[in-house]
Amino acid sequence: MENYVAGNYEKVYLADGKQAAGSSSSYSTHLIDGEGKFNSSGLESFTQNANLSKSGKSYSVISIMGPQSSGKSTLLNHLFQTNFVEMNANKGRSQTTLGIWLAKCVNVEPCTLVMDLEGNDGRERGDNDTSFEKQIALFALAVSDVVLINMWCHDVGREKAANKPLLRTAFQVMMRLFKPRQTTLLFVLRDKTQTPFAKLEQILKKDTLEIWNSIPKPQSRKETAFSEFFNIKVVALSSYEEEMETYLEEVSELRNQLSSGEIMSTSDESFVPALGFSISAEEIWKTIRANKDLNIPPPTVMIAKVRCEEIAREKLEAFLANNEWCELSEATSTNNPVPDFGNKTSSLINACLSQYDEDAQLYEDDIRQERRQMLIDNLMLRIKPAYDSALQVIITGKVKEFKDAFENDLKGGKSFRDMVDICVERYSSQFDRAFEDISIPEGNWDCSVEKEKFMNEINAIVGQARGEKLNDLIHEYNEKLRDTTREPLEAILGNPGSETWPNIRELLSTQSKEIAKEYYQAMSQLGGDQDTTSLDDIQTQFQGYLKQIIVTKAKIEAPKVANLMQDRFITMFLQDSDSMPRSWNEDDIDINKIIRVAKTQVSN
Incomplete structure (x- = not known):
């Protein structure tokens, strides 16, 4: 816990950015320290404590930049009832704010976040360390809707005191990094002088536009008008030390203008949700610190x-x-x-x-x-x-x-x-x-592969059943063929003669053809093979089976051949050409000729 004296009352800050009990309801955190370290955990706690998640896109960010010890923190505290640390004049003019402090405004709707930036042109950093000043200025322009540029009235028209180098650098980088969002540049002129306000306003706008026109622009931004990126507003305040009452009245009026949206642009094109402010801010700061300015996406994209x-x-x-x-x-x-x-x-x-x-x-x-x-x-x-x-x-x-x-x-x-x-x-x-x-x-x-797999499996079941049916059918018609050819075959083989083999061939052809027709008709009821199997093929199969039957039957009849030949010889020897018993006369019978004829008949 650190104690700071600000004005005539004491502000107490906790490490996580939440104020101690009994203090204002404002929440604050040291967002970026003097060494450029981003306070991720503190910002996360700040987001939770300030209930930013409830704000959606209905919120705004206001920051202030300007010379060191120019009263920036004091102005913010009076404008928004924040508790930023103010310079203790009794200790001399010196650097008070290091880096960037962030606070939520008190009793301001919609939700307003305020950033107090480290003053520029300070003796602590000197002329040789202006990069940090430019980085935090660029950061403020990247995340803010309104940037207050705090300066003394008598510095209008000057170079460094009027923040011209700072703005020149910021404008040039902004041109390359960000899409237009019409950030409002609010010049706050401190300690009014006798110079007419209208003249001061004219000078500031003229100088700012000259800075814009003088910076090199990428090809895609050659014709981009200043008004696409920025609005310029100018206000003047009386002396805080010499005209306190008037100063406070003017600050109150400025507060009303800011809270009513009179000063702020109405465009919310580049706004990011309040809950995501912590992520956006950290990513932008990382990119700026790493000098990856040409690759930085818009905050909304980040x-x-x-x-x-x-x-x-x-x-x-x-x-x-x-x-x-x-x-x-x-x-x-x-x-x-x-x-x-x-x-x-x-x-x-x-x-x-x-x-x-x-x-x-x-x-x-x-x-x-x-x-x-x-x-x-x-x-x-x-x-x-x-x-x-x-x-x-x-x-x-x-x-x-x-x-x-x-x-x-x-x-x-x-x-x-x-x-x-x-x-x-x-x-x-x-x-x-x-x-x-x-x-x-x-x-x-797509289930086409699985459907195909399913159909293949049920078709396999059908195919198996059809195969079993066909086997049964073949067996049935083979048996039928055997039964229908049994008697004719026995008759042919039982009385062999010169017509035996022609009769067998005739039986083979007619019976196989007949049974093939019947089988083909029965097979067509099963579907499947009739389109690829012809009737001739089926007849050939049954002929093959019938040949086996004939061969088997012939083998059974073969042992009887000798007896049949003997009986044939005796019959032909004992009978004449008219099948009548032969008469044997000693004078006209040629025994040898009869024997030769009988043998010929047996061989046939």
Whole structure:
């Protein structure tokens, strides 16, 4: 805790920037110290203690710059009831404010933040250390809506005392770094003189515009008017020491003008939400200190990127920790269907995005939408495993349901082909409905691969059943072929002769063709192979089977050949050409010739 004497009362500051009990309700913090260190923790505490989160974009920032010991802190304290440290005249004129102090104004609406800058042109830093003065001046111009330039009336028209070098540097850098936002430059002329106010105002505006016109400008800003960046206002105050009462009246009038918006620009294009002021201010200061002036984005973009990323991260973590989502995610790992998974998950996503939209509504639209899409992408990345599990449960479950239903339909005696078409169509539709039940619009996921996998599995079940049916059918018609050819074949082989093999070939052709037609008709009721298997192919298959039957039957009849040949020989030897018993006359019978003829008949 430090004690400072200001005027005729004592101000007490705590380390976190909050005032001690019994002091004013103003909050303050040492934003940037004399060495250029940014007080992040102090600003964070300041943001909380001052309830900046409630202000949204309805707030303003006012800063003051000017020569050392020119009464800047005193002016702010009287204007806004702040508690900035004031110079103790009894100790001599010296540096009082180091760096930048930040305070919230008391009883001012909308919320107003005030920055008290270290005075320039001080003997403590001298002429060789003006870079810090330029940096804090640039910082003030970057974050403020109104910049009070405190100076003595008799310094109007001068160079350093009128802040011309400082403004020249600030203007030049501002031209490159920031988009126009019409910051108000309020010249506060201290200790009125006999020079007419209108003349002083004219000189200040003329000198300021000359500074603007003299600085080099990037190509994109060649035609940019001063008025696009700045407004100039000028006020004059009486002497604080010699005309205290008048001074206080004029300060009160200035306070009214500032709080009413009479001086301040009405444009809020470059405003950042009050809650994000701490992030924006720190990022701008870091960039200025690192001399990355050409790469510094507008404050609105800075704060939008940082805050929207934080908000998106918070909402993602909250979604993943949500009990309802945790239950849904766990349910997908149980191999049981999760009713209404898609709608429930989508509802949680929408709630998460609505919360994001509400918290991020004050930030740049492009950045907000970009981070919103990143949030959606991250959500989908975390949700996808549970979704895939739910989809796999559907595939597994529907395949089993199809198999059971298909087997039951087979037992019912329905037409195989009609039953397949109806059952496959029914379960294809059921899969589509189940997919819709788990689908999540935000994911925009395609299930074509999973649908193909599902259809392949049920088609494999159908194919297996069709194969079994075809095997049964082939066996049935093979047996039928065996039965229909048994008697004709036995008759042919039982009485062999010169026509035996032609008769066998005829039997092979006619019977295989007949059974092939019947089989082809029966096979068409099963669907599938009839489009790729011709009737000739089927006939060839049955011919092959019938040949096996004939060969087998021939092998059975083969041992009887010797007896048949002997019987044939005897028959031909003992009978004449008319099949009559032969008469044996000693004179006209040629025994050797009869034997040769009988042998010939047997060989045939």
